Amino acid sequence: MQVGNSTFIHYPRTGGRFITQWLNTACGKQYPTSMSPSLGVAGKKWGTIRNPFDFYVSFYYLDNGRKEMFVDFLRDFLDAKVRYYWLMLKYLKIHDIGIATYCFIYFFCDYKKVFVLKEIKDLKPYIIVDKIVKYEPILVENIKKAFNLTLDERYIINKTQKIGVSTTKKPFMDYYNKELRDLIIHKDRLIFKLYPEYECNSNKS
Numbered sequence: 001m002q003v004g005n006s007t008f009i010h011y012p013r014t015g016g017r018f019i020t021q022w023l024n025t026a027c028g029k030q031y032p033t034s035m036s037p038s039l040g041v042a043g044k045k046w047g048t049i050r051n052p053f054d055f056y057v058s059f060y061y062l063d064n065g066r067k068e069m070f071v072d073f074l075r076d077f078l079d080a081k082v083r084y085y086w087l088m089l090k091y092l093k094i095h096d097i098g099i100a101t102y103c104f105i106y107f108f109c110d111y112k113k114v115f116v117l118k119e120i121k122d123l124k125p126y127i128i129v130d131k132i133v134k135y136e137p138i139l140v141e142n143i144k145k146a147f148n149l150t151l152d153e154r155y156i157i158n159k160t161q162k163i164g165v166s167t168t169k170k171p172f173m174d175y176y177n178k179e180l181r182d183l184i185i186h187k188d189r190l191i192f193k194l195y196p197e198y199e200c201n202s203n204k205s
Contacts, residue, residue: 006044007032009129011107013058014048015139037106038128045128046146047108050135051198052100052188053181057172059099070175078187095120098187108132123190134195173202 008023010016010033023031038045050058060073078098091102097120105114109126133139133146176184185192185199192199 006046006130007034007041009033009038009041009045009047009107010035011047011049011103013055013062014050014135016048019048019139019143037111038108039110039112044130046131046133047129048133048135048139049104049191049195050100051172051195051201052098052184052191053176053198053202054136054172055100056098056184057175060175071177071180074180074183078183091115096187097190098184101188101190104191120190123194176202 008016008019008031010020016033020031020033023033034041038047056074056077057070059077060070078092091097092099095115095117097105105111105123105126108129109123110128111126114120114123114126131146133142135142173181181202185202
């Protein structure tokens with residue numbers, strides 16, 4: 001599958017805005033992207049995934065403007081009390097999941113089948129995108145490897161750019177105490193089941 005013959009599904013806070021700009025430049029034309037769930041998009045589909053711990057820190061700086069402590073923001077965020085996220089509250093409560101997991105299900109899975117389950121044990125059988133590229137450590141390089149892109153001049157990225165690397169002033173795990181860390185591990189357990197290295201990396205930070 002080639003990047004140019006597929007649609008990029010934009011899972012929020014996983015580098016989507018940059019990816020769109022980069023692909024438009026790299027392909028020399030408007031690259032097909034969608035903010036809709038994969039369920040409503042025909043043809044080949046792909047997207048990016050980010051460590052949930054980093055995902056929440058990214059949303060903290062986007063939605064909060066650093067006006068409240070991260071711990072307070074995160075608790076409100078997980079209860080869908082931030083902006084429009086109250087629309088997700090029903091599913092967050094019923095399935096006891098975090099917003100990172102909700103987004104993964106909504107954008108990358110057959111969410112109509114997932115959300116009606118009495119208990120969600122594994123997301124892998126419900127994934128309907130053709131490829132999921134990891135945000136870390138360098139997003140552009142991961143995309144190139146995933147699609148076997150050649151390193152010609154259209155895909156040259158300034159090596160000083162930290163694309164796919166958190167721009168916060170401290171490591172993202174420094175925002176978490178043990179209580180918050182355990183909460184995320186529980187709420188986003190389905191993502192950690194798919195990507196156990198994310199939980200392992202949180203132990204090293």
